[in-house]
Amino acid sequence: xxxxxxxxxxxxxxxxxxxxxxxxxxxxxxxxxxxxxxxxxxxxxxxxxxxxxxxxxxxxxxxxxxxxxxxxxxxxxxxxxxxxxxxxxxxxxxxxxxxxxxxxxxxxxxxxxxxxxxxxxxxxxxxxxxxxxxxxxxxxxxxxxxxxxxxxxxxxxxxxxxxxxxxxxxxxxxxxxxxxxxxxxxxxxxxxxxxxxxxxxxxxxxxxxxxxxxxxxxxxxxxxxxxxxxxxxxxxxxxxxx
Amino acid sequence: xxxxxxxxxxxxxxxxxxxxxxxxxxxxxxxxxxxxxxxxxxxxxxxxxxxxxxxxxxxxxxxxxxxxxxxxxxxxxxxxxxxxxxxxxxxxxxxxxxxxxxxxxxxxxxxxxxxxxxxxxxxxxxxxxxxxxxxxxxxxxxxxxxxxxxxxxxxxxxxxxxxxxxxxxxxxxxxxxxxxxxxxxxxxxxxxxxxxxxxxxxxxxxxxxxxxxxxxxxxxxxxxxxxxxxxxxxxxxxxxxxxxxxxxxxxxxxxxxxxxxxxxxxxxxxxxxxxxxxxxxxxxxxxxxxxxxxxx
Numbered sequence: 001x002x003x004x005x006x007x008x009x010x011x012x013x014x015x016x017x018x019x020x021x022x023x024x025x026x027x028x029x030x031x032x033x034x035x036x037x038x039x040x041x042x043x044x045x046x047x048x049x050x051x052x053x054x055x056x057x058x059x060x061x062x063x064x065x066x067x068x069x070x071x072x073x074x075x076x077x078x079x080x081x082x083x084x085x086x087x088x089x090x091x092x093x094x095x096x097x098x099x100x101x102x103x104x105x106x107x108x109x110x111x112x113x114x115x116x117x118x119x120x121x122x123x124x125x126x127x128x129x130x131x132x133x134x135x136x137x138x139x140x141x142x143x144x145x146x147x148x149x150x151x152x153x154x155x156x157x158x159x160x161x162x163x164x165x166x167x168x169x170x171x172x173x174x175x176x177x178x179x180x181x182x183x184x185x186x187x188x189x190x191x192x193x194x195x196x197x198x199x200x201x202x203x204x205x206x207x208x209x210x211x212x213x214x215x216x217x218x219x220x221x222x223x224x225x226x227x228x229x230x231x232x233x234x235x236x237x238x239x240x241x242x
Numbered sequence: 243x244x245x246x247x248x249x250x251x252x253x254x255x256x257x258x259x260x261x262x263x264x265x266x267x268x269x270x271x272x273x274x275x276x277x278x279x280x281x282x283x284x285x286x287x288x289x290x291x292x293x294x295x296x297x298x299x300x301x302x303x304x305x306x307x308x309x310x311x312x313x314x315x316x317x318x319x320x321x322x323x324x325x326x327x328x329x330x331x332x333x334x335x336x337x338x339x340x341x342x343x344x345x346x347x348x349x350x351x352x353x354x355x356x357x358x359x360x361x362x363x364x365x366x367x368x369x370x371x372x373x374x375x376x377x378x379x380x381x382x383x384x385x386x387x388x389x390x391x392x393x394x395x396x397x398x399x400x401x402x403x404x405x406x407x408x409x410x411x412x413x414x415x416x417x418x419x420x421x422x423x424x425x426x427x428x429x430x431x432x433x434x435x436x437x438x439x440x441x442x443x444x445x446x447x448x449x450x451x452x453x454x455x456x457x458x459x460x461x462x463x464x465x466x467x468x469x470x471x472x473x474x475x476x477x478x479x480x481x482x483x484x485x486x487x488x489x490x491x492x493x494x495x496x497x498x499x500x501x502x503x504x505x506x507x508x509x510x511x512x513x514x515x516x517x518x519x520x521x522x523x524x525x526x527x528x529x530x531x532x533x534x535x536x537x538x
Contacts, residue, residue, distance in 0.1 A: 007344035014336035015329060079327025082294055083384065086321055087344040089293045089310040241295040 004088055004097035012071065012101055021067035022105075025060040025146065026113040032056025033117045037124040046122075046130025050138060050207075053121025054114075057142050057205050058175070061149040061198075064106060065170040068153030071098050073163040085242050095234055099154060106150050110143035134207055141204035144219065148201060149174055152226045158233030173225075174198045197225050245270050245392045245423035246291055250300035253286050253447075260286045261447040263300070268425045268442070270391065273418045275438030275455075276427040277526065283447035284427040285323070288396050292321055304392060316345040320385030321394040325377040330370025334361055334380055337369055342387050355383040375406040382413070393417055395426040399433060411437050431526035443529060450529050467493040467501060470514035480508055490514070 012018050036052040037044075044052065072095075075081040088094040118135055153170045160166040174197055181193040193199055194212035201222030203215045213221060246268035253261040261283040268274045278284050289295040291302040293309030304312065304319055312318050328337055338352045356362045359379040364372070369380065378398065385393055395414065399407045414437055418424045428434050434441060434455070441458050443451040451458055469484065469491040471477045477491055478484050481504055484491040493501060498515050505512055 003344055003346045007340045007342075010336060010340040010343055011329075011332075014333065014340070015331045017331065074329060078329050079324055080329050082289075082292075082323060082327060083341065084344075085294055086292055086319075087316055087341050089312070089315055239296075241289070 001093065001097070004093055005101055007087070008097040008101040009105075012105060015074070017070050017074070018067060018105075021063040021070070022109050025063040025067075026109065028060040028063070029056040029113050029117045030120060032059065033121040034124060037121045040125060044125050044127055046127040047134070049122055049125035049127045049130060050118065050135050052125065053118050054138060054142055054205055056117070057145065058198075058202070061146055061174055062171060064110075064146045064150040065153035065174060066167055067106075068102060068150030068155075069157040069163060069166040069170060071102050071154050071157065073157040073161060073166050076157075076161040077163055082242050091237050092234055095158060095230075095237055099151065099230070102150055102154055103147055106147040107143055110146045111140065114139040114142050138205060138207040141207065141215065141219065145201055145205050145222075148219070148222055148226055149198075152197075152229055155226055155229030155231075155233045158237055159229060174201075195221050197222060201225075244268070245305060246394075246425060247303045247306075248287065248291070248300070249303075251287065251290060251297055251302055252299035253283070253290060253295060254298045259447055261290070261297075261444075264444065264447065264449055265300075266442045266449060266452050268423055269440070270423040271418060271421050272439040273414055273424045273426060273437055274440045274442060275434035276425060276442050276444070277431065277434050278427075278429065278444040278450075280429050282429075282444050284429075284444065285396055286447075287444075288321070288323065288394055288425075288427060291394065292319070292323075314345040314388070316341065316347065316388035316390065318388070318390055319392045319394070320388060320390040321396075322378075322381040322385045322398060323394075323396045325374065325381035328369050328377070328380070330368060332369055333366050334369055334372075334383075335365040337380070338384060338387060341384050345388055347387050351387055351389075355386045358386060359383045374401050375403065378402060378406065378410070382410070390422070392423040393425070395424070397427055397429070399428070399430075407433075443526070445529070465494075465517065465519045467496065467498050468514060468516045468518050469493060469501060469505075469512065471505070471510060471512050473510050476508070476510055477505055477512075480504055480510070 032055040033053040036055040037049060040052060075084055084094060085091060118139055122130060152174060153166065156169050157166040160169060178196050178199045181196040181199065184193055191212065194210065200213055200218040203209050203213055203218030207215055209215050209218060244267045248264055248266050251261055251264040264287060276284050286295060290297050291304060291309065301308065309315060309319070334356065335352060338355065339349060342349065342352050353362070356365050359382050361376065361379055361383060364376065369377065372380065398410050402410065414424050414426060418439070426437065438455055440454055441451060442449070469477055470489065474486070474491060478486045481493065481496060481501060483495040484493045498517050502512070502515055
């Protein structure tokens with residue numbers, strides 16, 4: 001397995017799309033934090049400053065999801081997947097390698113970026129006090145959220161094997177459809193909306209739950225969605241001709 | 243140990259039969275040509291051998307095992323299927339490095355194979371800018387990374403210039419001479435005639451011939467002796483077994499020596515006495531005629 005991880009690390013670090021998508025995600029995080037804190041009219045308290053600092057998380061989830069898609073779909077686009085599968089015919093090991101390398105890369109980059117994001121936001125807003133524990137929790141939660149969005153993309157990329165198709169699907173599932181579900185009528189509508197992908201997943205970014213889910217249980221629900229995409233992708237990866 | 247063994251291998255895509263009940267062995271120490279018209283099922287067969295496509299029936303074993311059960315398969319088998327199936331944004335070196343690492347092959351081996359195929363100078367350039375010839379060399383470098391005993395090449399000379407073709411041909415002969423198994427597909431008989439020792443010929447997914455190159459010519463159509471003479475009618479009468487054409491006599495049952503001796507005794511002058519061997523191309527066309535008629 002360590003061989004496969006080294007190989008996947010070489011792959012992910014040696015293409016420009018990785019650098020670009022990560023750079024865009026980091027710039028969105030930092031830029032939105034500076035912008036929102038800098039343009040706040042009234043003096044803000046610690047909790048508000050932290051919340052404003054994380055204003056870029058939703059946007060940054062898009063390049064992260066795209067990178068997750070590309071980790072596998074770029075191999076299908078070029079046909080290089082066959083070279084990969086000749087080298088690693090145990091297909092689930094190959095997918096596991098991709099998942100682990102993406103997740104670790106994403107967690108490292110996003111955690112560092114979010115630390116800077118909060119530091120910039122707090123430096124601009126200068127609240128009298130802030131809860132350092134809460135700041136650490138939402139920073140970690142946001143890094144996990146962004147990594148999860150990437151894994152969602154990786155799962156859908158494995159399932160769909162087609163870059164534009166997978167990118168459109170993941171954007172629909174994390175950005176477009178969730179607000180639509182909020183319009184669902186009745187009690188069942190509320191439950192569905194609350195549990196729908198990022199509606200549940202974003203709770204870990206805001207740091208507090210709602211009437212249905214807590215911050216971490218919401219993230220758990222989001223991870224269940226991602227697990228479904230990854231497992232479906234894995235089953236098809238094993239079954240289909242490459 | 244037989245390097246590659248296909249047993250009743252079959253592949254269907256929906257209602258289309260790509261490969262049907264195909265059985266053959268590929269042995270070490272020689273170049274085995276895998277010959278057939280386009281669409282005969284050569285690539286599909288190779289993908290099944292390499293564990294990429296799942297057979298609908300039968301099995302393909304590499305060194306006695308299904309490909310997927312090989313640990314570090316690249317140390318046993320090297321293959322080049324499609325030279326352009328690489329991520330164009332990566333450098334040649336990183337492309338090979340990722341492949342090497344996946345099979346625990348030391349990084350130094352990457353520079354060795356780049357040297358072998360003559361790409362050392364462009365190792366740090368993006369593959370996207372490579373010519374087809376360079377991509378082909380890169381694909382061969384990837385196949386060689388694990389120093390494998392068994393090598394598969396799918397149409398390796400397609401689209402190459404004469405220099406590139408000669409290079410690959412010489413290279414494959416060299417690999418076989420080292421005792422390795424070389425299994426190379428082509429739809430060009432003339433190409434195989436110059437490279438292969440043994441032929442596996444398929445058409446429409448079924449086996450047509452599994453034979454040495456020499457037997458293949460001999461078996462599929464007869465050679466003959468062409469005789470020209472100003473007194474052709476007399477020659478025809480003299481040797482009896484000939485088939486008279488408008489300006490020459492075609493003899494299949496006698497050797498040039500026998501014909502020459504007879505005509506010399508009779509004092510008949512000859513203008514030509516040639517032993518005509520059928521070309522491999524002709525033999526191949528004859529054998530695959532049926533499969534071509536249905537595919538085109």
